[in-house]
Amino acid sequence: MTELDDLEDNPGPEGQLTLKLVATPQDTNLHGDISAGWVVSQMELAAELAAARLAHGRTATVATSGMDFLCPVRIGSLVQIHTELLETGNSSMRLNVEVWILPPNEKDPNALYKVTEASFVMVALDEKGRIRTLPGQG
Template identity: 45%
Template sequence: MGLKVDDSDVDPKPAGELALQTLAMPKDTNANGDIFGGWLVSQMDLAAGIATKKVTRGRSATVAIKNVAFLAPVSVGSIISCYAEIVEIGRSSMHINIEVWIANSLTQHGQRKVAEGLFVFVAIDDLGRTRRIDVNGRREGPA
């Protein structure tokens, strides 16, 4: 995960798969009128959680959020697209890179990356205990 903007790529593309898409609303603004960073992180966390479902086939929980970078302000009315890329799967945990891209809600053109971060999730059982992730598709018990 690179935390820099690279102007050399004339047509940048999101990394990963689209996991969540929503609209930035006036209620989500900070005192400056831009979208509140905490709201954006919550959308990123939701996207990471959705991405883990395909692998864990059950419950999972956020255990860490690392290296979140806000690259540009987000305006009300922007279409927020969160892309998820699973970059590591351990015995019971997963690292998911999330990129947030925006597009103007009227034109849906000019998509650009505005935030990124690394989310760490752990698979849990029905009692909230850590459980093993089976990459072969079976849900397993405690780790």
């Protein structure tokens, strides 16, 4: 096996690191697991952060794609959320959002595991909450 084959077998995050946090006991569901809802909430926060930078202001989520969860998030995992702009419209942006974790007992600090990814469609809003044109689009 070549070094290139190894890279293809172990892909890494794509896009820009937008949010980095630790999963804590307060983030669990009633069974003590980190819930999918918490993960999705963090993904939306990362999408909002990235979209607001691109829109130079307020944004809102208008759509997300379906997602599959590939591995669980354990308490103490370092959660890294990456965003990548895929396309823009007149007032909208489509971003890919990926969630990767470094489990709490992982000995290799470079061993990241992909949890999920989704596409988020965000729109730029004005100060009254109405859809507005993105900078440079009008």
